[in-house]
Amino acid sequence: MPERGSDALLRAWKNGVGIxxxxxxxxxxxxxxxxxxxxxxxxxxxxxxxxxxxxxxxxERCGTVVTGLLAALKxxxxxxxxxxxxxxxxxxxxxxxxxxxxxxxxxxxxx
Amino acid sequence: MGPTGDRAILQxxxxxxxxxRCLHCYSQSGPxxxxxxxxxxxxxxxxxxxxxxxxxxxxxGGEPLLxxxxxxxxxxxxxxxxxxxxxxxxxxxxxxxxxxxxxxxxVLAISLDGTPASHVEMRGDANAFSHMERWxxxxxxxxxxxGFITTLTMHNAHELAWVADFAREQGASLLQxxxxxxxxxxxxxxxxxxxxxxxxxxxxxxSLRLRGESDLAVQLDVVRRGALQRAPERFLAGxxxxxxxxxxxxxxxxxxxxxxVVPLTYGLDPRFAxxxxxxxxxxxSLAQAWSPAPFRRLCRDVHARLTAGEGPExxxxxEEVARAARGAPAVA
Numbered sequence: 001m002p003e004r005g006s007d008a009l010l011r012a013w014k015n016g017v018g019i020x021x022x023x024x025x026x027x028x029x030x031x032x033x034x035x036x037x038x039x040x041x042x043x044x045x046x047x048x049x050x051x052x053x054x055x056x057x058x059x060e061r062c063g064t065v066v067t068g069l070l071a072a073l074k075x076x077x078x079x080x081x082x083x084x085x086x087x088x089x090x091x092x093x094x095x096x097x098x099x100x101x102x103x104x105x106x107x108x109x110x111x
Numbered sequence: 112m113g114p115t116g117d118r119a120i121l122q123x124x125x126x127x128x129x130x131x132r133c134l135h136c137y138s139q140s141g142p143x144x145x146x147x148x149x150x151x152x153x154x155x156x157x158x159x160x161x162x163x164x165x166x167x168x169x170x171x172g173g174e175p176l177l178x179x180x181x182x183x184x185x186x187x188x189x190x191x192x193x194x195x196x197x198x199x200x201x202x203x204x205x206x207x208x209x210x211x212x213x214x215x216x217x218v219l220a221i222s223l224d225g226t227p228a229s230h231v232e233m234r235g236d237a238n239a240f241s242h243m244e245r246w247x248x249x250x251x252x253x254x255x256x257x258g259f260i261t262t263l264t265m266h267n268a269h270e271l272a273w274v275a276d277f278a279r280e281q282g283a284s285l286l287q288x289x290x291x292x293x294x295x296x297x298x299x300x301x302x303x304x305x306x307x308x309x310x311x312x313x314x315x316x317x318s319l320r321l322r323g324e325s326d327l328a329v330q331l332d333v334v335r336r337g338a339l340q341r342a343p344e345r346f347l348a349g350x351x352x353x354x355x356x357x358x359x360x361x362x363x364x365x366x367x368x369x370x371x372v373v374p375l376t377y378g379l380d381p382r383f384a385x386x387x388x389x390x391x392x393x394x395x396s397l398a399q400a401w402s403p404a405p406f407r408r409l410c411r412d413v414h415a416r417l418t419a420g421e422g423p424e425x426x427x428x429x430e431e432v433a434r435a436a437r438g439a440p441a442v443a
Contacts, residue, residue, distance in 0.1 A: 005268030005306075006313035059312060059335075059424070063319025089312055 054100045062087065062098040119358035121165040121193070122365040124377060125153055125184060126173040131200055131234050135224075135262055135304075137295040137377050138368065140173040146368050147173075150180035152388050154187035156366055159394035161191035164358025171198040173368065176208055185215035196220055198260060200234065201243035201250075209253045219250065219257040220287065223277070225270035233262070247281050258285025258328075264304040265291075268313045275321040275329065288318060288331045290427040293434070294378045311425035334426045340418050346428060347407055348414035357398045372397055374406050376429040380436035383409060409436055 056062050066085065086101040124138060125148050132141035157168055168188035175181055176199050188195050194217045201221040212219075224233040227240040234240075250257050259278045261271070271288065278286045290306050291297060297304070306314065311333050318331040334346075343349045353360050365373050370388035373379040383406045386397040413435045417426055 002266045004310065005264070005266050005270070006310055008269035009313055009317060059315050060319060063315070063317075067319065089309060 054102075055097055056100070057097045059098060062100060065100060118167050118194075118362065119165045120167045120169055120363040121157065121160040122363045122377070123153060123157070123168060123170045123184070124148075124172055124366065124368045125150070125170065125175065125181070126178040127368045128177050129172060129174040129200075130177065130202060131174070131236055131239065133200075133234050133296065134300045135233060135264075135291055135295075135297045137292060137297070138173060139295045144173070147178060148366075148368055148370055148388075150183055152370065152390065153184055153366070156372075156388055156394040157184070157187045157193070158191050159398070160358070160364065161188075161193055162395065163398055164354075164356035165362070165364065166193055166358070167196065168193045169196045169198065169363070174200055174203065176203050182211050182215055185212070189215060194218075198222065200239065201246060202236075202239065204243075204246035204250060206249050209249055209255070212255070213253065216255055218285070219255050220260045220285075221247075221250075221257060221283075222261075223259040223274055224262050225267045226273050229267060229270060251282050256284055258283045258287060260287040260289060263288050263290045263306050263310070263314050263331075264301070265306050265310055266304060268306075268310055268317055271314065271317050272321060275325075275327060279325055279327050283327065285328045285330065286321070288314060288329070290314075290332060290430065292376070292427065292430045294376075305430070306427075308423040308425055311423075311427065315425055332427065332429070334428050336418065336422055336424050336426065339414060339422075339426065339428075343414055343418075346414050347410040353403070361403070366394075374403075376433050379433055383436055 054065075056065070066087070084101075084103040086099075088099040088101065090097045090099060127138050127140040127144040127146045128142075129136075129140035129144070130142060160168070168185070170181065170184065172178070175197050178184075181197070185195050185197070195215060196218045197212070197216050198220040199222070201223075204219075204221075221243065223240075223243070224230045230240045231237055259274060261274050263271075275286055290311065291301065291304055293302070293305050314331060315333060315335075318329045321327070322329040339346060344351055347360065357364065361374055363375060364385075365375070365377050365379070366388065367373065367377060371381060372385040372388060372394060373381070374383060374385070385394075385401040386392060388394060388397070410432060413428075413431050416435075417423065417431060
């Protein structure tokens with residue numbers, strides 16, 4: 001059975017470059033209008049890990065956020081680690097909500 | 112006005128002759144298919160369509176560049192005050208062809224189905240991409256506005272970014288993404304490749320992302336449930352009185368190679384057709400004699416199903432209507 005295009009697309013969205021502080025703040029800015037369900041920031045004095053989970057029932061907004069995120073990540077020089085963006089459409093049989101899960105920074109044990 | 116917005120589009124398929132035999136071809140065109148339509152009949156239909164309010168003539172096929180009287184057909188459309196588009200696989204877009212089309216085409220739509228490997232597989236010809244790409248500099252030099260049209264399947268949403276990048280690099284102004292429909296060759300050759308609601312949703316998000324990256328206009332032929340609910344009249348499902356001219360409410364209107372005239376999409380069940388063009392039966396007379404009630408009832412039924420309860424968030428309206436038409440009870 002050939003792979004779904006959406007599965008390959010999710011993998012492509014996960015690929016990215018590292019971030020710097022400017023990018024970090026851009027990411028926070030890009031997600032500010034979302035319903036943030038869970039957010040974790042670690043790293044002192046400089047944050048080097050962010051994980052946020054946000055939900056939206058508006059695919060258009062989801063697209064805007066992904067665009068903003070990818071633009072921000074493109075701008076970044078890449079020092080902290082690889083960002084991961086996951087988008088989970090929820091709803092059976094039709095997607096009614098999109099969960100955007102963003103992880104930026106180094107993966108840590110116990111995270 | 113229908114799902115095509117403010118434009119009233121007349122689609123013409125003057126020939127089923129084609130240099131390719133694509134897996135997804137809705138008209139089952141190919142090198143061994145000779146069916147073509149008389150240009151005199153079509154030019155008369157174009158003039159009638161303009162009088163009915165149609166303002167865009169879109170020529171497809173088959174490969175329209177293999178239809179010798181294409182310039183005459185386009186000239187007639189222009190003379191009738193219509194904008195013109197031609198959809199081609201791009202493999203025979205020679206300088207000579209471009210010279211013939213100079214001043215007659217407003218937008219050239221070139222088919223591109225994913226990455227070169229995917230395109231070649233879909234088109235069934237190892238040269239399908241390279242020969243199309245070879246003529247793109249000449250297209251650019253001609254000054255004709257051009258875009259790419261790509262078929263969304265169950266398996267290629269991740270290739271949209273590549274297609275958009277390629278379109279931008281080549282100087283295209285438009286990328287149209289059209290979901291595969293279970294029509295023609297696709298029935299037997301791609302039965303599991305029609306994108307489902309999940310793929311349409313991802314394509315929707317991806318198209319928004321691509322739209323934000325540059326000035327390339329990205330159009331996805333998918334309707335959201337909210338749009339269906341908010342504007343039923345756009346989908347011919349309202350109760351309002353119809354404008355007197357056909358072009359005021361029905362678009363696209365399709366003339367198949369056989370001369371059959373159908374609403375909305377190629378291959379729509381003939382029971383909903385306006386009829387078949389002949390020397391004695393012009394488009395004007397077919398339009399006058401046609402009762403749109405069964406077709407409108409079909410649209411209303413589809414609309415009601417899609418907007419009720421747990422209907423899908425994303426819809427290919429053309430595919431939904433065509434599928435419902437195939438299973439519809441006898442037209443009264």
